[in-house]
Amino acid sequence: MIRARKLCKTYRVHRRPPGLLAALRSVIRRRYEEVRALVDVSFDIAPGERVGFLGPNGAGKTTALKILSGLLYPTSGSVTVGDFVPQERRTEFLHMITLVMGQKQQLLWDLPPAETFAMNRALFDLPRREADATQQELVDLLEIGPLIGKPTRQLSLGERMKCELVAALLHRPKVLFLDEPTIGLDVSMQARVRDFIRRYNESTGASVLLTSHYMEDVAALCPRVIVIDKGHLIYDGDLRTLARRIRPEKRITMHFSSVPAPGDLDRLGNCVARSELQATLAVPAAQVTEAVRAALSRLPISDISVEDPPLEEIMQEFLDGQSANGGARSA
Amino acid sequence: MRPLRHYARLLAVQMRTSLTLAVQYRFDFFLEGALALFWLAITLIPLLVVYSRRESVAGWSFPEALVVVGWFSVLKAVLDGGVTPSLNFVVEGVRKGTLDFILLKPADAQFLVSTARFEPWRILDFLGSIAVLAYAFHRLGRVPSVGDFMVGLALFGVALILLYSLWILVVSVSFRVVKVDNLSYLFISIFDAGRWPIDVFKGALRLIFTVVFPLALMTTYPAQALLGKLTSAHALLAGTGGLAFAAIARLVWKRALRAYTSASS
Incomplete structure (x- = not known):
């Protein structure tokens, strides 16, 4: 379903020391630095598979998701999702995928979520009856019936995330890119969102690629993990195997x-x-x-x-060990 | 046929959303409407001041110049109501990274961002400007012939394309430099010069306002057409210029999308 080969992404970042003088100097002469967000990352993901992207902040997880969803162009390397090159943004491809970002929302802030759903129905050119049925099904699963008529700005963070999921899944995508979908949610809400994602995956056979800071999310949802650190893929395989090997x-x-x-x-x-x-x-x-x-x-x-032992500890130990001796491992 | 229907439906949904947004806050809705009329009145002041001391400027009498101002205001109403809100929406989207969601939708991104927001109360502005035009022709004591009116209407289309293309170029820049608030101010300030007939400007400025930032094509030529003063060569020049700008804007937009870096999570 997903095939990435030797993906590299380099950003040019403007850098300057703190302070007014440095800021003034940078107006005249800018210093740029190249930041390598991804370096030779390769992996394959099968249809229906649930895979977790793990790694510290700034490791390159979100960059990878954005390349896979066609938002960013890789500096080099190739990627295909289904039969498509994401960056071509073909209609069939965009019908096949969805991207949910815990930190950004597509819901219209001043209007009820139902308006965003109606907008997405038109955008994806979905037949009315089919879209209504899907919406009802998702709304029932997430138990948000009374919420979708309230202005988005009056909803809690967890309620908004549930509505985001409905908006993102209305077109029944076959590949889900989920970037920290549970961020900021309380423990019970996290569990419900996780449960929902698993059910969607099981009932539709969609592939799920998930990044999360909560190891619980990854442990509960993803039999397989890909660990990225400083842009390098350092582990690809079963989470429990990794845990047993490290500790x-x-x-x-x-x-x-x-x-x-x-x-x-x-x-x-x-x-x-x-x-x-x-x-x-x-x-x-x-x-x-x-x-x-x-x-x-x-x-x-x-x-x-x-x-x-707690997965957070294991992951920390793994990452510390990696930065101490370099090297990549895989299962 | 199907794509056409899809886009017509999309446009309807986007307009409905804008209208719903606009009436969501009632007070704001009425305030914006009143402000729109106030600014239209302000637009007339410089003209009244200049013509209070002389009969004509660069060969243009007061009612003729009023046709240009009326035309300029019509165009400005369309710009403020139909183009600027959408493009401000994109600029914000680039800065915050929410443009991601637009790029993930199976429809042309340029169409989606261009129709993202409308400000319905600008219709007042538009109607007010038509009233100014009507008053100008009343002062002139005649009405445009059907032929002149049709050319004027066609040039109105050209002017809209030009304006829109220029805005798209500005937005494309935002993909690279991220913050373009000042660039849009610059754009609006230059556009303001369009209230004067092009003959008022001399030398380099005149060339710039005809070719680089084609204000002449946007306001003077259509006004001349309505007044029956436009040569067919100039009309052709305006048409070609409009198409050329649209093509360049589309090309630059496509290239700019490649440079989109999204905002970090």
């Missing part, structure tokens, strides 16, 4: 009925968090069973759970 350990969290004797804990594994009646141990995956058994027999356990 081949589990976290055992224990709650105690009374304060355990000092020393008993340390013998079980590396203690990463500790309070009076609670402790979290990091234990190699292979030794988890042994450690749990030992803990249950030696310590005054009231509750115990075994989990993977």
Whole structure:
């Protein structure tokens, strides 16, 4: 469905030191710097696949999405989505894709979302009955029936994002580019948006490409991740595999009925968090069973759970490791 | 046929949206209408001042010059009501990156940005300007012949194309330099010179206002046509000039889209 080969994107950025004098100087003589947003990035995405783009701020994730959706021209390299070159902006291509940006909105600010929906229906030249049915279906799924008649500016951030999704999916696209669709939303709203995206993907077979700062989003939605750092693709594969490779350990969290004797804990594994009646141990995956058994027999356990280490930590460690030794990995 | 119907429907939807936006805030709607008429009255002041001391300027009598002003005001009403709001919308879109959404729609981007916004209350401006034109002909004591009127109407079309093309060129610049507020002020200030017949200007200015920023083609020639003073060579020049500008604007717009960098997330 999507094929990117050796994508490069270089921006020319005007740079100057802070201060009035520097600003004045830059009026006369501008200094430009080349910023390489993407360097030789290649990947393929199959129809119906859900893939997460991960990477720190400024890694090149949004640039990649914008090239894939045809908004930006790559400096070099090639990209096709379906049978189309995105930058040609062919009608069939634009009918096939959609781009949702958590930071920007297409809803008309002073008018109710229903007006934007009507506008998009005309723009995509959708038959009235078909568009109405799709709109109703999406509105029901997202439970926003009473909202679409209220002026957009009176809606909350989460309500607006749900309406954005309806506006973006009215033409039933086959490829979804989602750039931080859950940014700024509370936890329950994030979960509902995620759930909605998954359902759309499962019912329509659309491919989903998602960037998010919330690892939860990516972990819940995307079996496969592409990690980009400083414009380079540094990992492409299964998220769990990456997690296990970086941190081949589990976290055992224990709650105690009374304060355990000092020393008993340390013998079980590396203690990463500790309070009076609670402790979290990091234990190699292979030794988890042994450690749990030992803990249950030696310590005054009231509750115990075994989990993977937080993805945020793993990703941080992965990125730190990458910047320390350069190099690219892939699954 | 289908594309044509699609675009007609799009235009209708865009106009409906603008109208809905305009009446959303009632107070603003009436205020803008009153302001429109006020500015039309202001436009007449310089002319009244100049002609209070003499009978004619550069061969143009007061009622004849009033035809030019009336014509200029009609054009300005169309510019302010139909072109400027849309193009301001694009300039803002470029700066904030919301132009992304326009470029992602399956319709010609130039059409979409050009029809994005209208200011319906400018219709008052337009009607007021027609009244000025009517008064000018009343003062002249005659009406344009059918032939002159038709040429005038055709040149009105040419003038609109010219204006629009020039605006598109200005907007295309915004893709590269991002902030063009001042450029649009410059544009409007130069356009203001169109209230005077071209014969008022001498030398380089006259050449510039005929060829580079063709004010003559936009206001003087159509007014001359209505007055029955325009030669067919000049009419042809205006027509060719209009088409040439439209072609250049389209080309520059296409190239400018390539330079669009979007705003970061």
